[in-house]
Amino acid sequence: MTAPLLEVNNVTMRFGGIVANRNVNFCVEKGKITALIGPNGAGKTTMFNCITGFYRASEGNILLHGEDGTQDIGGLITRPITGGSHLATRAGIARTFQNIRLFREMSVVENLLVAQHRQTANNLLSGVFSTPTYRRAEREAVDRAYYWLERMHLAGDANRLAGELPYGRQRRLEIARAMCTSPKLICLDEPAAGLNPAETRELSEVLQILRADHDLTVLVIEHDMGLVMRISNHIVVLDHGEVISDGTPEHVANDPAVIAAYLGVSEEEVQ
Amino acid sequence: MDFYILAQQLINGITLGTIYGLIAVGYTMVYGVIRMINFAHGDVYMVSAYVAAIVLAVISFFGIQSVPFALISILIITCFVTAVYGWAIERVAYRPLRGSTKLAPLISAIGISLMLQSYVQIAQGARDQGVPILIQGALRFGGEEHFAQITYMQAIILIASLVAMGILTYVINHTRIGRQCRATQQNRQISAVLGVDTDRIISTVFVIGASTAAVGGTLVTFNYGSFNFFIGFVMGIKAFTAAVLGGIGSLPGAVLGGILLGLTEALFAGYVSTDYKDVFAFGLLIVLLFFRPYGLLGRPEIQKV
Numbered sequence: 001m002t003a004p005l006l007e008v009n010n011v012t013m014r015f016g017g018i019v020a021n022r023n024v025n026f027c028v029e030k031g032k033i034t035a036l037i038g039p040n041g042a043g044k045t046t047m048f049n050c051i052t053g054f055y056r057a058s059e060g061n062i063l064l065h066g067e068d069g070t071q072d073i074g075g076l077i078t079r080p081i082t083g084g085s086h087l088a089t090r091a092g093i094a095r096t097f098q099n100i101r102l103f104r105e106m107s108v109v110e111n112l113l114v115a116q117h118r119q120t121a122n123n124l125l126s127g128v129f130s131t132p133t134y135r136r137a138e139r140e141a142v143d144r145a146y147y148w149l150e151r152m153h154l155a156g157d158a159n160r161l162a163g164e165l166p167y168g169r170q171r172r173l174e175i176a177r178a179m180c181t182s183p184k185l186i187c188l189d190e191p192a193a194g195l196n197p198a199e200t201r202e203l204s205e206v207l208q209i210l211r212a213d214h215d216l217t218v219l220v221i222e223h224d225m226g227l228v229m230r231i232s233n234h235i236v237v238l239d240h241g242e243v244i245s246d247g248t249p250e251h252v253a254n255d256p257a258v259i260a261a262y263l264g265v266s267e268e269e270v271q
Numbered sequence: 272m273d274f275y276i277l278a279q280q281l282i283n284g285i286t287l288g289t290i291y292g293l294i295a296v297g298y299t300m301v302y303g304v305i306r307m308i309n310f311a312h313g314d315v316y317m318v319s320a321y322v323a324a325i326v327l328a329v330i331s332f333f334g335i336q337s338v339p340f341a342l343i344s345i346l347i348i349t350c351f352v353t354a355v356y357g358w359a360i361e362r363v364a365y366r367p368l369r370g371s372t373k374l375a376p377l378i379s380a381i382g383i384s385l386m387l388q389s390y391v392q393i394a395q396g397a398r399d400q401g402v403p404i405l406i407q408g409a410l411r412f413g414g415e416e417h418f419a420q421i422t423y424m425q426a427i428i429l430i431a432s433l434v435a436m437g438i439l440t441y442v443i444n445h446t447r448i449g450r451q452c453r454a455t456q457q458n459r460q461i462s463a464v465l466g467v468d469t470d471r472i473i474s475t476v477f478v479i480g481a482s483t484a485a486v487g488g489t490l491v492t493f494n495y496g497s498f499n500f501f502i503g504f505v506m507g508i509k510a511f512t513a514a515v516l517g518g519i520g521s522l523p524g525a526v527l528g529g530i531l532l533g534l535t536e537a538l539f540a541g542y543v544s545t546d547y548k549d550v551f552a553f554g555l556l557i558v559l560l561f562f563r564p565y566g567l568l569g570r571p572e573i574q575k576v
Contacts, residue, residue, distance in 0.1 A: 052464065089466035103457045106450075113447070114454040117466030124475060127446030128438060138447065181466050 004065065005030040005185055005217045006051065006093075011060035013046050013241075020046040021241045024060070028185065028234075033211055033218040035228045037252075038238035039261060044221045045098060047238065048187055051219070052095040053077045053088025064091055066184060090117055094183035096174040098190045098221075104163030108154060108173060111162050112145035115180040148176040152206070168199045175206065179214075186210070188220045192227050200224060204231050229253065237261065278412070278419035280541035281534065286425045288533020289432035293487035294510035295517070295525035296439065297357075297480025303456040303520040304476050305369070307376050311360055311383035313507015315481050318387060319353040319488030320498040321395055324402045326352075338405050342493070346431070349489045350482040357481025358474055366470065384503075391500040401497045428490045435486045436526060439479065443522060448475060456520070516556055518569020527567055532556075 004027035013021040021043045028034045036044050049055045051062055053073055062073040076087040103111050126134040149155045152172040157165060162173060171191060178186050188207075192200045204227055210216045222228050228235065228249070235252040237245040239261040245252050252258055294316055301309045326345045335341055364383050368375040409422040443449035454462045455472045463469045491506075492498055509532060517528025535555055540548040565571055 054460075054464070084468065084470060085460070085463040086466050086468050089464055095464060097461075101458060101461045103454050103461070105457060106453060110450055114450055114462065114467060115465040117468075124442065124446075124448055124478070127442060127448050134447075141447075177465065 003030060004028060006219070007063040007065065008047075008051070009060050009063065011047070011050060011057045011062060013043070013050055013055060014058045019241055021050070021057075021238075024238070024241075024243055026236045026243060026246055028217060028219050030217050031211065031215060032233040033207060033220065033231050034234045034236065035232040036219065036221045036236050036238065037223070037225075037228060038244075042238040043241040044238055045189060046241075048095065048189055048219075048221060050074075052093050052187055053085040064093065064185070066092055086117070089181050089183075092182070092184035093187065094178035094181045094185070095187040096171075096178050096189060096191060098193065100167075100170045100174055102162040102170060102173060102177070104161065106162060107159050108162050108165070109142070109145050109149065109158040111173060111177050112148060112180045113141050115177045116141045116144060117181060144180060148179050151179075151209075152176040168195055171195065171199075171203070172206070179210070183216070185217045185219060188218065188222075190221055190223060192222055192224045200227055203227075207231055275413050275417045275419040276541060280537045282419060282421050282425065283541075284534035284537030285530055286428050286533070287537060288513075288530035289429060289526070290487045290491055290529070291506075291510050291513040291532050292526035292529025293432055293435060293483045294506060295514040295529050296436075296483045296522065298511050298514040299517070299519050299522060299525040300452075300476045300480050302514070304452065304459070304473055305365070305376075306373075307365070308380070308511070309365075309477075309480070310377070310380040310507070311364075311387060312480065312484060313503035313505075313510065314384045314387035315353060315356055315360070315503070316484040316488045316506055316510075317498070317500065317503030318356055318391060319349050319481075319485035320492045320502065321391060321400070322352045322485070323349045323489040323492045324400060324498075327402055327405075342405065342427070346486065346489050350485045353485035353488070354478045354482045357477040357484075361474055361477040366473075384507075388500050388503070395500065397500065399497050399499045402492060404496050405493055422494075424490075424494045428494060431486060431490055435483055439483065440522070442479075448472070452476060512553065512556055514566075516559065516566055518566030521566070521568040521570075524566055524568035531567075 006028040008024055008026050011021055011024045012019065024047060036047065038044055046055070050057045051073065053076060056074050056078055064071045064073060071091045073088050073091070073093070076091060077083055077085055079087070103114065106114070146155065146158070149158055152175060154169060154173055154176060157169065162170065165173060175186075175188070175191065192203055195203060207218055207220070208231065211218055220232070232249055235245075235247065235249055236243060237252055237255075237258050244257045244261055245255040294312070297312045297315070298309060301307060301312070323345050326348045327341065330341050330344065360383055364379045365376045368379055404424075406423045406427065409420040410426065411418050411420045413419060443452060451462065451467050451472050452475065454465075454467060455469050459469050462472070510529070513528035513532045514525050515528070516531060517524025517526070532552055535552045536548045539551045543551070560566070
């Protein structure tokens with residue numbers, strides 16, 4: 001067993017009186033594909049929002065173990081003065097959304113350039129005077145953007161408006177954009193939603209390539225069980241905000257608690 | 272003959288309009304990123320007029336005679352000082368309220384507006400202040416009796432505004448920070464998820480808005496030669512109107528709205544009545560908004576889910 005990249009410890013998330021997640025514990029192993037599954041309303045996206053720094057978990061902590069030490073995501077976003085969601089991204093966590101959220105009125109390549117935060121000379125004056133450092137950083141950013149466009153087979157669309165692309169390509173662009181933040185961990189929220197079977201197959205290939213060639217760890221929420229079983233190394237099942245099963249695809253597929261949650265068997269029958 | 276009157280009113284209107292446009296930029300950009308009307312913006316403009324006068328006094332104290340040098344250094348220093356004001360106002364009065372209701376920063380803005388007025392009134396006196404007119408003379412077209420003229424100061428206003436707008440357009444469309452501004456304007460949350468420090472971008476927008484207002488403030492000060500602590504109010508309202516007219520949130524819209532408002536005022540004043548020029552200009556605004564509720568270049572706001 002390799003070391004975990006992300007550790008979720010006893011996370012509880014409350015919205016007023018509603019408990020969206022209760023005492024969630026799981027690990028995401030480095031270089032593996034972990035799937036987060038569960039029926040609708042199980043709290044998967046809320047969990048994602050905590051991990052990616054959108055929300056501060058009410059209780060518990062989420063730790064990202066990088067080469068440069070361990071960072072507490074909740075601590076990053078509530079850090080005084082300089083804190084914010086962007087720090088989770090800068091720590092190495094990228095994400096995509098259930099409903100695609102691109103900058104629709106910017107070109108495809110600009111979408112990728114915005115995502116590149118590891119840039120020097122990022123201020124008003126360096127841009128106006130186009131300093132050498134600025135130009136070098138800008139060139140590198142454009143190169144990286146085109147690299148990902150090619151990997152995602154989008155190079156031909158570089159100068160189109162993002163909002164004009166067909167749906168499947170928008171999905172790929174969102175992944176490309178997330179990759180431009182140079183993440184250690186990429187969190188994909190239902191990446192196959194709305195894709196046709198061919199596109200879904202293509203997506204699973206892309207995910208395998210990302211993992212194999214780019215040393216990336218993937219955390220994915222997905223309803224397409226065929227896809228989940230095919231690509232994941234590790235599955236965590238949530239139901240009513242709690243983890244009900246955690247293990248390999250075979251283990252989870254045969255776990256009576258999971259079958260009950262999905263098929264709606266009564267409590268007594270499970271025990 | 273009539274032609275010269277028309278030409279003269281067009282020149283006056285466009286000059287006035289570019290000033291409205293410069294100040295409207297601050298309204299429109301701030302609205303774009305945080306969906307808030309910065310009511311203190313007009314007073315930031317007023318502060319810049321005072322700063323320009325003080326810088327002029329300091330420069331003449333050092334015995335600098337060259338007018339172009341004086342004007343350029345006044346512009347740069349005023350921009351810088353006013354930008355600090357803009358930055359500080361956002362930091363102190365708006366950012367702490369960002370997670371709050373929509374109304375809270377609005378009230379805070381009104382508070383800042385009153386505070387700046389009182390502060391300048393106490394520190395600088397309530398009387399009108401004056402600066403010497405640095406540049407006199409005009410370029411004349413036409414004969415002895417009938418002519419149109421563009422004063423050198425008006426020409427400078429047009430050129431300086433054009434340069435300022437040019438720089439701004441370049442920054443927004445072609446630099447990284449401009450790209451981040453546009454991204455933040457489209458969706459602040461997603462920009463943050465991509466690693467953009469949106470708080471910093473919002474500060475930058477305030478700095479840009481305050482410096483363009485300072486360009487306007489400096490130019491107006493040296494054009495008219497007099498100002499007081501209350502000039503920010505009317506100018507602020509008109510620039511805001513220009514921003515709404517052009518479509519709030521749109522940068523070219525702010526300039527277009529400004530010029531349109533300036534032209535309407537000047538033409539009405541020239542041909543009909545000076546007293547009713549504001550009534551007419553704002554009446555026109557109402558009619559226009561009736562047919563184009565989002566302004567000339569604005570787009571309907573898409574409800575985000």
